[in-house]
Amino acid sequence: MPSPGSDIGLKAVAKTYMTRSGDAVHAVNRVDLDIARGEFVSLLGPSGCGKTTILRMIAGLEPPTSGEIVMRGEAVWQKGRRSAVATRDMAMMFQEARLLPWFNIEENIALPLRLRGEDEKSRLEKARSLCSTVGLSGFERARPSNLSGGMRQRAALARALGTEPQALLLDEPFGALDAMTRDQMNIELQRVCLARGVTVALVTHSIAEAVFLSDRIVALAPRPSRVVDIYTVPFERPRPVELQRSAAFQQLVGRIRDDILRAAA
């Protein structure tokens, strides 16, 4: 259960793009959301529903057109610029692992620590210990190109954890992985997040993944982009893989699917 106190807050957040022909495209329409400390919230919906845009606005990568985003009381966007204070304790994972080919695995994992001015010995020590946390022991010196897709995302997860962030922003990080590897990664993710008490916002288009991982699910529909409903997932965390076969689990997945399909129709 989420501990009290809000970590990430969105108030009437909207994002409008202007196309070349001068039409306004509403990528995100007035989203209100509060994510509690240690809570795992998924932004779920088909492509084009604005879920990635919401995450990028929280991360400070794209400014909202209107509304306010707050991280632990500090506005993420201040006069159109990202606040270094508000985003300091966030870490983001992308759809691709985005490991730099000119660094080996431990150097990649140590990169955010290096950018914070941590000396080489201490940051590489931490990187090695993170390698074992995510099951990459023995691959510290490997080149990213020699790793499988799943192992690369493990390294990306380790890199995100290195600065001990309070919030993890995950943009479909396991979307490109095969189903079996993906299940494995989700178990891993759940374990690491619970152990560290980290707040998570996950963007996904997999309903089962959202139900398996989340405390709450924000279901979105596209064209125009809007929030369909917010669901509270009743199962105790950590959850075993077998939960996915239970009737209650399947029932919730079905209900959310029906709601989204109805809203999108």
Added chain:
Amino acid sequence: MSERTDRLLRVLLPVVTVVAFFAVWTVYVDSAKVSAFILPPPLEIGYAFVRLVGDGGVWKHVLVTVEEAVAGFAIAVALGLVFGTLLAKLRLAEMALKPFIVALQLVPKIALVPLFILWFGFGIESKVVISAALAFFPIFANALIGFKSVDRGDRDLFISMQAKPLATFWLLDLPSALPVILTGAEVGIVLAIIGAIVGEFMGGNVGLGYLAVAKLQDLKVADLFAVILLLTLIGLTLYSLVAGLRRWLTPWHQAVDTII
């Protein structure tokens, strides 16, 4: 074809081509009775080359030409990097300077050689300037393209990691652009050598370009060919060094090797 014969043929066939080339040359000058003043037979050029290299006097010419080309190349790399970075990072600088630099590139630079000699004299300086002028553009253009085509997603990653601009430059921009920049440098070193030789054609009394002209005036055509052969070997060496540098500095980059 088995892998072994394939590998063998890969080495053997180019040798056969070269041997055939010289064989046809020899037979042609012999049977068509071409004057040795116009086109000497390859064997005679071979002897001339051995004489040239064996005579200690040639090395000062080699040294000067190499010095000019390397100095010109170094200046071109420095200026190409500075302007490439500047124009890639500052939109206003790009708007203001890019059309001008591209227009400058369209000036036939060989035509500027007499001017450079007027300005910088008959010594090594004018040749260095010509070398640098020729080698600058491919390095500058590749640096600009390299810095501008850094992956947007990687940029987002660096923003999300709170990277400072200078750290982003050293850890992301430069390594991302390096393979492209060094490919430009491979073209640049070849042009730098051409610049040095053309400069020596025009004025001065030292360097392999000067030596080539001197051999022509003495009507020693076989010696002229020997100088050309020596220049080719120097070009090959310098090019290989730069290409080797690219492979050494950017081992992660799997590019098809450039063919100049």
